[in-house]
Amino acid sequence: MKLNVNGADVDVDDRFATSPLLWVLRDVLELTGTKYGCGIGFCAACTVLIDGRNTKSCQTPAETAVGKAITTVEGVSGLVVEAVRDAWRRGNVVQCGYCQPGQTLAATALLTADPSPDDAAIGSWMNGNLCRCGTYPRIRKAIGEASEALATAWSLPENSATKRSGSG
Ligand code: FES
Ligand code: FES
Structure with missing residues (x-):
């Protein structure tokens, strides 16, 4: 196959x-x-x-x-995941890191589908991604910050074509 x-x-x-x-x-x-x-x-x-x-x-x-x-986490690219990774880094989200490939991909899918999720939407979407280190508050905050960063980035003319595409 x-x-x-x-x-x-x-x-x-x-x-x-x-x-x-x-x-x-x-x-x-x-x-x-x-x-x-x-x-x-x-x-x-x-x-x-x-x-x-x-x-x-x-x-x-x-x-x-x-x-x-x-x-996969090795190949994901584009404005959305860049915003997610930047917010993760600034928010010092990661503890052991084991769950984080899955967390960042779930967050990327969320922000691609809904660029401005509220706290309830973030909580609902991310509910299935478990973290034994309990980084949930930092994850939620980082998704909110990535959303704000994307709103700013997408308002720039050079990025408007990639809005919501998750790529570019
Ligand atoms: S390894 Fe797939 S849901 Fe846990
Ligand atoms: S950062 Fe350790 S399991 Fe999530």
Whole structure:
């Protein structure tokens, strides 16, 4: 089967068709930025973007991603994730870091779908992404700050074409 990962088509042996995408990414394609937390759909450490939507890769048979754009923490790019990463850095969000690839991808998907989420929307969207270090207050604050930074960036003429696209 052919998967599109981070903008490139890659051939993956058909014997992995029903394997969780998480393991194809980590063990076959050696993209280890996507983390294994629980393996049963409870923590979202394994979050990737599939056609822009945050998706638990441990619950996604690899074959179901054929024909779709898979984006991992290694390949995500654009104004939205740049704003997220900058806010994360300024807010010193990360503690151990293990959950953070999934957290930042979920935040990127949120701000792509809704550039101005209120606190309730942030809480609801991020609810499934667990953090054993308890960085939730810093994550929520950083998403708010990334949202404000994006509003400013998108008001600039050179960035208007990339608004809401999540790329550029
Ligand atoms: S590792 Fe996928 S939800 Fe926990
Ligand atoms: S920063 Fe340690 S699990 Fe989230």
